[in-house]
Amino acid sequence: xxxxxxxxxxxxxxxxxxxxxxxxxxxxxxxxxxxxxxxxxxxxxxxxxxxxxxxxxxxxxxxxxxxxxxxxxxxxxxxxxxxxxxxxxxxxxxxxxxxxxxxxxxxxxxxx
Numbered sequence: 455x456x457x458x459x460x461x462x463x464x465x466x467x468x469x470x471x472x473x474x475x476x477x478x479x480x481x482x483x484x485x486x487x488x489x490x491x492x493x494x495x496x497x498x499x500x501x502x503x504x505x506x507x508x509x510x511x512x513x514x515x516x517x518x519x520x521x522x523x524x525x526x527x528x529x530x531x532x533x534x535x536x537x538x539x540x541x542x543x544x545x546x547x548x549x550x551x552x553x554x555x556x557x558x559x560x561x562x563x564x565x566x
Contacts, residue, residue: 456489
């Protein structure tokens with residue numbers, strides 16, 4: 455499907471993103487890379503590449519993979535560690551911390 459989109463619209467910027475329920479170096483994510491996509495985590499240090507912690511192990515389940523032309527416009531990637539690094543909130547906690555078990559991943563592109 456991606457190749458079809460790029461064949462019809464070679465200038466298209468395409469992103470596949472979300473909770474793909476696969477680790478950063480797993481076969482499904484490696485398959486997307488082999489298909490020509492770049493992971494936005496490539497520009498951040500390995501120790502920051504997590505969006506989920508399970509039994510004390512930091513893991514990546516949330517991904518943003520983009521076409522090379524879009525990747526060339528990537529200026530920043532950040533995982534907002536507002537969930538995984540914090541204990542579960544108490545019922546009266548109104549802070550935005552740990553409202554999910556995953557951290558949001560933000561990629562910023564400069565499109566001219």
